[in-house]
Amino acid sequence: MVNVLIADDSMLTRTVIKDLLSRDRNITVVGEVSDGQEAVRSTCRLRPDLIIMDVMMPLMDGLAATVEIMASCPTPILILSANVDPMDSRSAFNAIKHGALDVMEKPQGVVTEAFEEIAAQLIQRVKFLSKVRVIHHFRRPRQRVAAAQPADHRRSVLAIGASTGGPKAVMRLMKELPRETGARVLIVQHIARGFAAGFAEWLDRESPLTVRLAREADLLEEGVALVAPNGVHMEVQDGRIVLSDAAPVNSCRPSVDVLFHSLARSDLATRAVGVLFTGMGRDGAEGMAALRRSGGYNIAQDEASSAVFGMPRAAIDLGGVHQTLALADIPAAVVRLLQKESNDRH
Structure with a gap:
């Protein structure tokens, strides 16, 4: 009851x-x-x-x-x-x-x-x-976490997937993501109908980056985060955003899997960092595994800091995750991966 x-x-x-x-x-x-x-x-x-x-x-x-x-x-x-x-x-x-x-x-x-x-x-x-x-995350003692080990090639695209409990987790990462990284960010958050625009506006106020809803044919821009609108899938094709009302995947539209798979098929795969936050079900797991096979570097939120460990667990079980980290440790790990490109420019 x-x-x-x-x-x-x-x-x-x-x-x-x-x-x-x-x-x-x-x-x-x-x-x-x-x-x-x-x-x-x-x-x-x-x-x-x-x-x-x-x-x-x-x-x-x-x-x-x-x-x-x-x-x-x-x-x-x-x-x-x-x-x-x-x-x-x-x-x-x-x-x-x-x-x-x-x-x-x-x-x-x-x-x-x-x-x-x-x-x-x-x-x-x-x-x-x-x-x-x-969970009161702030009461848990912090543990020492090994630094992410990026590949030799650049990382410049950050793809984020989240569901239940995700808005707070996504906000935490976006708030700590310096604009100087030049990251191009893509976000799929499962959220109730009509709230995607409000979610993007909220992130825009909280984050150093510009955050807005994705539009058809948008280019991936440095320092800009694009949020999937309600009711449509968001993919990347030839460096541009493609929105579609194709059938739901994992009962979701937008689907994290659709975004991750599109990156895995693109020439951006080896420059991508995938992050999968808390959520029910398994959306994002197969796409994250595909992204890893194509050269992406993937991070999943750990069980202790997740409201629901379903999506991260599924990705871990499929072998698509390089690191499993507490929410508090994910921003620093992501920044380290993205800063390599920033450093490579000088």
């Missing part, structure tokens, strides 16, 4: 969420609150398996409540946002930065055309996220 606490200042929204969650006999709503302060108190008192948290609430908003909850009684949190406009989703992504696991669109009621789809997604997300371990 999954015990859920709902935190939303709208009684109508709370009623809608309770109604759709009641469709699954294995989900029980153990409490509902209308402000962030009560969300913190109720979480520590009720100890739910998951909190469904609104972004905008009185007294204390969802971001501040997330910070307090993760400090006092860490609990899996799913952020709901009523508006998927990039500028209005900042608080949702900042909540992820401070410990929330995921974000999705708030169900508005049966009048919404996509309500049934959102309802099914919410139930699935609740059941999955409630099982995720919430």
Whole structure:
């Protein structure tokens, strides 16, 4: 049984969420609150398996409540946002930065055309996220990690794949990636419909690099990171971006495998660094193995720092990974690999 606490200042929204969650006999709503302060108190008192948290609430908003909850009684949190406009989703992504696991669109009621789809997604997300371990990474002692050993050839393309728990991990890497590396970055993040643009805008504010959604025929530019838009695959062909609505791969579109495979087939393979972060399933594993065979250098997030170790584990099991590192150690390893090209220019 999954015990859920709902935190939303709208009684109508709370009623809608309770109604759709009641469709699954294995989900029980153990409490509902209308402000962030009560969300913190109720979480520590009720100890739910998951909190469904609104972004905008009185007294204390969802971001501040997330910070307090993760400090006092860490609990899996799913952020709901009523508006998927990039500028209005900042608080949702900042909540992820401070410990929330995921974000999705708030169900508005049966009048919404996509309500049934959102309802099914919410139930699935609740059941999955409630099982995720919430970890205080900063409490774990740091371990000495061997430096990455780059090949003799240059590394100038960074391809990143991530799913559940990924936005925070991707942000951590992008924030510590110096613009001076001249990296050309490609990002595939599994994220709820409508939030890819907000994710790119959030990364753009957090990172020294320019980050934006990829467009058809974009060139790979130094110091620019391109994020795969919602609902389309992103590939690299002849140094340009190709977007397609081809069938999902590993039930995902965009798919990390599609991006990695395209790099493996290209003349950029020997200059590529692949990074696979936390996520459910195995998307990215086969593509990462192909990239390694073609001369790419690959890093996977380790189990201890992953919210979900599915994708990294699958890549490791296929032999596609050169290094398995804690999230805190991945940025330095990536920078070392990319700095070789920077150094080679002088």
